[in-house]
Amino acid sequence: MLGGGSNLVIADEGIDGLVLQMGARGVELVADGAATLVQARAGEPWDEVVAATVARGLAGLECLSGIPGSVGGTPIQNVGAYGQEVSNTLEAVAVFDRQTGRPAVLSAAECRFGYRMSRFKRDDANRFIVCDVTFRLRPGPPTVTYPDVVAHLERAGVASPDVAAVREAVLAIRRRKGMVLDAADPDTRSVGSFFMNPVVSARDHARLTSAAGPAPSFALPGGDVKVPAAWLIEHAGFPRGFASGPVGLSSKHPLAIVNRGGASARDVLALAVRIKQQVADTFGVRLRPEPVFAGFDGDDRDVRYLCEA
Numbered sequence: 001m002l003g004g005g006s007n008l009v010i011a012d013e014g015i016d017g018l019v020l021q022m023g024a025r026g027v028e029l030v031a032d033g034a035a036t037l038v039q040a041r042a043g044e045p046w047d048e049v050v051a052a053t054v055a056r057g058l059a060g061l062e063c064l065s066g067i068p069g070s071v072g073g074t075p076i077q078n079v080g081a082y083g084q085e086v087s088n089t090l091e092a093v094a095v096f097d098r099q100t101g102r103p104a105v106l107s108a109a110e111c112r113f114g115y116r117m118s119r120f121k122r123d124d125a126n127r128f129i130v131c132d133v134t135f136r137l138r139p140g141p142p143t144v145t146y147p148d149v150v151a152h153l154e155r156a157g158v159a160s161p162d163v164a165a166v167r168e169a170v171l172a173i174r175r176r177k178g179m180v181l182d183a184a185d186p187d188t189r190s191v192g193s194f195f196m197n198p199v200v201s202a203r204d205h206a207r208l209t210s211a212a213g214p215a216p217s218f219a220l221p222g223g224d225v226k227v228p229a230a231w232l233i234e235h236a237g238f239p240r241g242f243a244s245g246p247v248g249l250s251s252k253h254p255l256a257i258v259n260r261g262g263a264s265a266r267d268v269l270a271l272a273v274r275i276k277q278q279v280a281d282t283f284g285v286r287l288r289p290e291p292v293f294a295g296f297d298g299d300d301r302d303v304r305y306l307c308e309a
C-alpha cells in the first residue's frame, strides 16, 4: 500500500508485486456531545485535514501540522511531533483485513500504538489496508508543551495561543528545520527523520553525558530517558550538512538523510549504516530507523543491520 510515499525507502530494483495507492477522499465532521468526530478517508492529504480541524477551532492535531503524506499513513507509525501523536486523539481505524478478506473497525487500543510504532508497522505489517481514520477532537486550548513551540510563541509575544497560533508556530519551526516539503529547499528531499530517538537507562544517559558533554534528554515514566538521535549523530561526527557523494545530511537537521542529486536507495542505506555504526561505536547506543523499507530482499544486509536492536 502506498500513501504519499513520504516515509518509504524503495529498493533500486523496485517492488516485485502489486502496489496500490490509496485514493479515497473525503472528510466528515459529526458532533458527539462536546466533542467532534472527524472521519477522514485514507487518501486525504494529512495536512489538509489538520488545517480544516484547526480552522474550526478544534484541538488535538495542531502540533501535527506540516507533516507530509496521507491520512492512511498516520496510524502506521503513530505519527507524532511537537508533543502530540495521532494515538492521543484517534478513536478508530476502519480497515480492510487481507487475512480474513473482510472490513473491520479497530479501536485505538487494538492498534497497539507505541512511539513511532503500531501493529500495522510491526506484528501485522502489510495485513491491513487503512480505509479511514476517525479522530475525537474538542474545541479548547492547544497543546503547548514542546520547548521549541513554547519558546517560539514567547518570542512572538503570544501569551494565550489558540490552535491556529500553535499551527503557525509549528509550521514556522518545521520550515526552519527543512521539515515541510518544499521543492525549492534541497534539505527537504528526505523521508523526514531517518532514525528514532533511542530510549536509554538513566545510567547510560550519565555515561553519554560524561563522554560528550550534557546530553539532552526527556524523562520517561519508569526512570528511562529518551535521547535525541540528532544529538548522538552530531556528536558521533556527522554535522549538519555532512556530504558523502550524492547523499548527505540536511544542513538544518542532522536527522534527515537527503538525496543531494542522483542518489540511489543503496547510497541512502550506506550512509545510514555508517551513521548507525559510528553512533554505536562512540556511544554504545544502537539507533533504529524510522522509515519503512520496501522491495528489499528479506535478508538484505544493510536493511537487516539497520533494523537490528
Ligand SMILES: Cc1cc2nc3c(=O)[nH]c(=O)nc-3n(C[C@H](O)[C@H](O)[C@H](O)COP(=O)(O)OP(=O)(O)OC[C@H]3O[C@@H](n4cnc5c(N)ncnc54)[C@H](O)[C@@H]3O)c2cc1C
Pocket (backbone or CB within 6 Å): 001, 002, 003, 004, 005, 006, 007, 008, 022, 042, 067, 068, 069, 070, 071, 072, 073, 074, 076, 077, 078, 079, 080, 081, 128, 129, 130, 131, 178, 179, 180, 181, 188, 190, 191, 192, 193, 292
Ligand atoms: C519532510 C518530512 C517530514 C516528516 N515529518 C514527520 C514528523 O514530524 N513526524 C512523523 O511521525 N513523521 C514524519 N514524516 C514521515 C511521514 O511523513 C509520515 O510517516 C507519514 O504519515 C507517511 O504517510 P504516507 O502517506 O506518505 O505513507 P507512505 O510513505 O506512502 O507509506 C508509509 C507506510 O505506511 C503504509 N501505508 C500508507 N498508506 C496506507 C494505507 N492506506 N493502508 C495501509 N498501509 C498504508 C505503507 O505501506 C508504508 O508501510 C516526515 C516525512 C518527511 C518527508
